[in-house]
Amino acid sequence: MKAVCWHGANDVRVETVPDPKIINPRDAIVKITSTAICGSDLHIYGGYIPTVQSGDIIGHEFMGEVVDVGNAVSNLKIGDRVVVPSMIGCGNCHYCQRDMWSLCDNSNQNGWMEEKLFGSITSAIYGYSHTFGGYAGGQAEYVRVPFADVGVVKVPKDIPDEKLLFISDAIPTGYMGAELCDIKPGDTVAVWGCGAVGQFAMISAYMMGAEKVIGIDRFPERLEMAKNFAKAEIINYEEVDAGEALKEMTGGRGPDACIDAVGLEAHGVGFEDFYDQTKQKLRLETDRPHVLRQMMLACRKGGTLSIMGVYGGFVDKIPFGAAFNKGLTFRMGQMHGQKYMHKLLELVLDGKLDPSVVVSHQLPLEQAPHGYHIFQQKEDNCIKVVLKP
Amino acid sequence: MASSSGNELSKGQGAEAGETERWASLVGGGAMVLMGLSQRSLRGVLMALAGGGLVYQGVTKQSTIQQAQEAIGINKSIKVEKTVTINKPADELYRFWHDFENLPRFMKHLKSVTVQNDKRSHWIANAPLDSSVEWDADILEDRENEFISWASVEGADVENSGFIRFKKAPGDRGTEVKVVLEYSPPGGALAAAFAKLFGEEPEQQIGDDLRRFKMLMEAGEIATTEGQPKGG
Ligand SMILES: [Zn+2]
Ligand SMILES: [Zn+2]
Numbered sequence: 001m002k003a004v005c006w007h008g009a010n011d012v013r014v015e016t017v018p019d020p021k022i023i024n025p026r027d028a029i030v031k032i033t034s035t036a037i038c039g040s041d042l043h044i045y046g047g048y049i050p051t052v053q054s055g056d057i058i059g060h061e062f063m064g065e066v067v068d069v070g071n072a073v074s075n076l077k078i079g080d081r082v083v084v085p086s087m088i089g090c091g092n093c094h095y096c097q098r099d100m101w102s103l104c105d106n107s108n109q110n111g112w113m114e115e116k117l118f119g120s121i122t123s124a125i126y127g128y129s130h131t132f133g134g135y136a137g138g139q140a141e142y143v144r145v146p147f148a149d150v151g152v153v154k155v156p157k158d159i160p161d162e163k164l165l166f167i168s169d170a171i172p173t174g175y176m177g178a179e180l181c182d183i184k185p186g187d188t189v190a191v192w193g194c195g196a197v198g199q200f201a202m203i204s205a206y207m208m209g210a211e212k213v214i215g216i217d218r219f220p221e222r223l224e225m226a227k228n229f230a231k232a233e234i235i236n237y238e239e240v241d242a243g244e245a246l247k248e249m250t251g252g253r254g255p256d257a258c259i260d261a262v263g264l265e266a267h268g269v270g271f272e273d274f275y276d277q278t279k280q281k282l283r284l285e286t287d288r289p290h291v292l293r294q295m296m297l298a299c300r301k302g303g304t305l306s307i308m309g310v311y312g313g314f315v316d317k318i319p320f321g322a323a324f325n326k327g328l329t330f331r332m333g334q335m336h337g338q339k340y341m342h343k344l345l346e347l348v349l350d351g352k353l354d355p356s357v358v359v360s361h362q363l364p365l366e367q368a369p370h371g372y373h374i375f376q377q378k379e380d381n382c383i384k385v386v387l388k389p
Numbered sequence: 390m391a392s393s394s395g396n397e398l399s400k401g402q403g404a405e406a407g408e409t410e411r412w413a414s415l416v417g418g419g420a421m422v423l424m425g426l427s428q429r430s431l432r433g434v435l436m437a438l439a440g441g442g443l444v445y446q447g448v449t450k451q452s453t454i455q456q457a458q459e460a461i462g463i464n465k466s467i468k469v470e471k472t473v474t475i476n477k478p479a480d481e482l483y484r485f486w487h488d489f490e491n492l493p494r495f496m497k498h499l500k501s502v503t504v505q506n507d508k509r510s511h512w513i514a515n516a517p518l519d520s521s522v523e524w525d526a527d528i529l530e531d532r533e534n535e536f537i538s539w540a541s542v543e544g545a546d547v548e549n550s551g552f553i554r555f556k557k558a559p560g561d562r563g564t565e566v567k568v569v570l571e572y573s574p575p576g577g578a579l580a581a582a583f584a585k586l587f588g589e590e591p592e593q594q595i596g597d598d599l600r601r602f603k604m605l606m607e608a609g610e611i612a613t614t615e616g617q618p619k620g621g
Binding site for chain 2: 054056133
């Protein structure tokens, strides 16, 4: 089959590799019909994520058709159309059973790395480094889906992929970002980052009762989408001081909740050893601790910070005194896709949400290197790339 | 998941009575453990426990620590202590472990375990260069759904002993499973093979084994990526 393989910074290649096969009884093999490049894939692409090995197949947002199932999978059959969540959960551990799927105890077979790094083991993620399990990703013609009997959601056949694909990753990430804000009627929610996750966070915030939603970014096409699609007020932080603007827009109080949807994982540094080296290497388009700092200063007293942009290692010079003295609440984590997917599918089927709006580019899988390039460089007004194997 | 090394006991001054008590509580019955420690090995502790009916030796706190250091010092043997919480009831876990022939399914270094009778079993472990090391082990103590201890019998290639304890976790969290193992590296040519066998971090290896045990018990299979496609 053809697959997108990583070979070093800014070097992804579409290669011919062996087809995946059933390894464990709870596996399924899915023939991919659509797969997206996620903002966080850019940091693998840029070479900032340690323990990605040359030749690794990447990609964690995908859907397709079941073509084979292991003998312990009784609820899926060949021909079923499915969306697969980006986090791999076993469904049986303490965390999965309490709907905290991204904290799964059993899916990450390289747990010892995380245990050293985080003190505990979190779930595996498709195509996202060996620290996160080393599973082959979904930017390929076929993918092996472990624990397929609990993770995936079956979807009807008569709806285009583009309306369903983001139930895998971007929508639940945005939705959970809003849910963590514990929104009360009348609240104002500010969202940093107006990519796909930010768009879905803004829409979700309105659904949960926010009165005003403010989107912050620097790319005009994303801000335009925040205004038209998510009905948000907008701040271009290159034109105005975002902190000052937020104060002005909220009667001097600051937003009740702030969502970090920037998703820059470039500080997702695996091991302390990599820290200084990586820090020197970073030439980020949006420096992420800057967003965290800005959120801590902009948020109203007693407000909530919801952090969905992924952090992997260490961040420097965080104004902790501000957070402490203002009594802020921090909520964060990798999203628990399996908890939200069915509900989100309903919203799409009921016509209450049309996620296809965020797709700016559809390319054949073979053109993945071009897709990565224009997404990274934000060329051609690129917001979201969908690859078609 | 918590983990700490039995080697802590060799840190000298830092070792307070708390740690001795911790060791004592592992096997339940402090006095007997202290007695056992004077036999200078975990095996001694376990044998003493199994023997039962021992009398507490009046020892001061400091000399107890010294005894512990001597008995469990890292110079002579490798000590590993690891705990994992498994989302299953103790009886289920106990039954699976008690059939030692199941152990090679998640303990990577074991080639096979053959149970000979309700006390004795024969163990074969993989060693480098296609060789293997073998030993017979006896169950020393067996408390249903709670505790199993075992030790190799005389003449083992690798003298070893250990115990596993199953304890209900607080709340609705399943069972806390603790394993303590001790290996005495053999001398001569076998020593080098032995060092490779258990790697530089035996603690991590036992941790990985226990995690695979947990996966097998909770998820019914062991997560792996072996055999998946990769580009070149
Ligand atoms: Zn993603
Ligand atoms: Zn789980």
